[in-house]
Amino acid sequence: MSVTSPAGNSPRPLPAVILVARREILVRLRSRTFATFTLVMAVLVVIGIVAASLLNGPAAPAPAPAVRVGFSGGSQALEQSFESVAALLSVDVSVSDISDEAAGRAQLTAGKLDMLVTGSATAPEAAVTDAVPAMAVIALDAATQTARLSAAGLPPSAVTSVMSGVPLEHVQLPETSPSESTTNVLGALGVCIVLYITLGAYGQFVAQGVVEEKATRMMEVLLASVRPSELLAGKVLGIGFVAILQLAIVGSAALITVELTRGASIPALGLGYVVAYLAWFVLGYLMYATALAAVAVLVSRPEEVAYATAPVTVGLVFSYLLMFVALSDPTNPVIVVLSMVPPCSPILMTLRIAYGVAPLWQVFVAMVLTIAAIVGLTWVAGRTYANSAMRFGARVRFLDALSGRRST
């Protein structure tokens, strides 16, 4: 039987890591689990965002309606001065002339006016409804005082000098100041829950995939042609790609929903933030998936996966629980420190970024430490893979797998 020789002039074969990753991607995208899981996550996220936006009403408060002020008689001389002071005080006013006081009162009680000013310019009287902001009253006071000073014979330049206000400098608060808005808390919480679920689920997919290869003895066939490190890298990268694809789908659903529900003022769901979350997902995934693969390869039966991976899963659950502490107190020193240290950094740092309370240097430290952890775990997983991938039956002790010795 003649079979095309691989040594022929055919196109170059693909590297093993890519082949392994490609298989993982194809098999997983084709599975019903992926479609179901993605759909459920997207629906939950959309429902969450819609619920949050309903809970808080329109996110951007509608501008306060203009204060309707009617002036009658001599007080009408105050109108211009009142308007300019009101503008300085950022009070929106609409001024109208009222022919007589009785008509004005009628409009006031009918809700067509918010303030009725009567009397002379230097001794006005005002009737107001509850809707009148204090600033409008202050504006009227200022206008009256200006009129009185002029009436007392003070030259206009002196009046201006007396009435000029204290210059105010409006300080722009830094972006990292904590935002107290409920929507933002909900946004950050939602992001972290999605991160936690995805890290947990895809980490478990990696662990199960590793054990499946041992349980079905596929490992023996594979390791005859692929290095343990290539097999591990291909699996982690392939499943990671599927995870990111899923997050992209769920994330798009979230962004579209935010847009539609006009919840765009949730800073935690801004585009720049989403990029940061994705970066943290990638780091967190690489860290947890590698750690899970390193311990999953110690066992040979699917039912032992949960037991074997428990030490790693505890790290994830621990940071998830801390997230709730961080939600109420994101600047707590313990949270700040833990947010920079693996295994807590992916979830806690993501939360602090979502809150806008993570200084850049802390994010940087957390990333460096997490990358260092990934490098270390890759080495560990390489050892345990090489030493226990072909040891079937009883669970291999972690230290034996690390050192390559057998305790039997």
Place this chain on the structure above:
Amino acid sequence: MTGTNQRQLEIDAISKRYGDTVAVEELSFDVRAGELFGFVGRNGAGKTTTMRVVLGVLAADRGEVRWSGRPLDFKTRRRIGYMPEERGLYPKMRIAEQLTYLGELHGMAGRDAAAAALQWLERFDLAERRNAELQTLSLGNQQRIQLAAALVFSPEVLVLDEPFAGLDPVAVDVLSEVLRERAEAGVAVIFSSHELELVERICDRVGIVDHGHLVAIGSVEDLRRGGPVRLWVDGPAAGEDWLQDVPGATVIQEHGSRRLVELAPGGNDQAVLQAALRTGPVREFRPAEQSLGELFRGYIEEDQR
């Protein structure tokens, strides 16, 4: 032993222990290109360990495996087709994709691997099920896929652990034919089996392993020559003591008037014939060829002693 640059698989003094259990000890033999080599031994004799060491899925404590005179490394191992004792494939992956994947992992380009996968599926009569998941196939058919997985990338060496176990007679014939064909194409083929008749029929050489040691190696012909001479003698008139005067000759089996006579080394078959003729007519006198099964039992018992 020094390496030669002939195309042959040299297993040179490999030893492997599991804790206190010796799996193989100082095991050496070689399998030449174009040769079909049968590896026989009882369960736990060390066959699977030897094969795993050859494939590098298990590291030997001592010893070396060479191909064409050079120690096997990762790259050369990829030219070995392997069928492990415990079958290993993805249960939920489509069979054609699975074979293509394995072809690619062994260095084939995607299109070539897919073409080769289809050719082997046709050969094993499974082309119509190419898109079926492995787990939906019968065990016998899964076994064929496992074989195709070892063959798909045209390996230079085939290492098959019990490839015939669980196959129906037709599949056994197809596989025998395939293995012969591969050997004729210059592939070094080694396989283990408990089907000694089959091994005897198709193998060029046989290695018998027991307790981690190689106790015999050679063609079945060679092995016979090394064993005692046995003769079938049919002399209806011969009594109980007809062989008394022939030194080193003993009757080991009797079927009516037919007797199986075993000669000690240096025994004289003509003296047996003459002794038989002295009793009357002799209807049959011929050497009894030992089957591989008989040879095997002989070697194992010898090793036991």
